[in-house]
Amino acid sequence: MKKIRVALVGVGNCSSFLVQAIEYYRERNEKEIPGILHVDLGGYKIPDIEFVAAFDVDRRKVGKDLSKAIFQQPNNAVKLAEVPRSGVRVEKGPVLDGVGDYLKKAVSIDPNQKPVDVADVIKSSKAQIVINYLPVGSCDASRYYAQQALDARCGFINAIPEFLASGEFAKKFEEQKLPILGDDIKGQLGASILSRTLARLFKDRGTALDRMYQLNFGGNTDFLNLLEEERLKSKRISKTETVQSVLEEKRLADENIKIGPSDYVPWLGTRKIASMRFEGRSFGDIDVHLDVKLDVDDKSVSAGIMVDAIRCCKLALDRKIEGALVSPSAYFFKMPPVQYPDYVAKEMLEEFIRGKRER
DSSP states (O other), rough: OOOOOEEEOOOOOHHHHHHHHHHHHHTOOOOOOOOSOOBBTTTBGGGGEEEEEEEEEOTTTSSSSSHHHTTTTTTEEEEEEEEOOOOBBBEOOOOTTTSSTGGGGGGOOOSSOOOHHHHHHHHTTTOOOOOOOOOOOOOHHHHHHHHHHHTTTTTEOOOOSSSSIIIHHHHHHHHHTOOEEEESBBBTTHHHHHHHHHHHHHOOOOOOOOEEEEEEEEESHHHHHHTTTTHHHHHHOOOOOOOOHHGGOOOGGGEEEEEEEEOGGGGGTTEEEEEEEEEEEEEEEEEEEEEEEEETTTTTTHHHHHHHHHHHHHHHHHOOOOOOHHHHHHHHHHHOOSOOHHHHHHHHHHHHHHSSSSO
């Protein structure tokens, strides 16, 4: 049986839901599964994904089996499935800039625990793909783990808004003949894809879009972390650019667009509330106002996308495709190396899966 061997960087809510989801679908045989492109993608199915290594810095997770670590505080992901013992020990990674001022209140770090040699652990696990699930704002830490993936000869998926696949690491992975996908995962039906689609609708229907906002709040540690404005910069850039890019030559002036996480409401748990407003003008300069509210489980809408991204990364490894994977990244991520309209990106992605497009 073909397996896709995956290492997780960060054992937070995203990892928790992803690990649980793989178990949830392990014995099921649906012809269709909500949230993924294909049950069988290039010969790989969901149960083919196997977690073989994991890294974190929280003392409540380090040293535990992955099946137990995903349910430790401060994680609060929805309980989707019972996960049997995996035999994968969560190892201590370097902290670097992975824990900001607000997260220090929620994350428990033992200064006496020494970090492991990450590349050696990845190599020993025979991982094929490394996923970066670090907190937003982990600039140095993200680059450190991307380099460790290179040193261990693995593909890399960057789920957060650090510009690696769309930045300096695209060339590094190409030189090492390895694939990289990113940056900043775009949810199945999340605030970014919805804002992007509605902004494109204004454009396609010839309605002038004058200004808009998308304000998000939730109750998980992502939103706690993003109370620190300095760590929020890359997230604002990523979420704003994914909308601006569909407007093409009619991009909004900076003062007329505001997008990004806005507050932390602990009792919301893993739910994210997104409020969106679009103000424009129709024929005759008559005002058009559109208000939308989205209420979703923040991790559920990203896990299905990650399942497809993992399988596309494995196809690239199988086919010896190196560097930034433009087609999968354009569909799965907010800040890909090249932005395309979603319907174009979808066609490109399907061609990639069928082997009719190299990248």
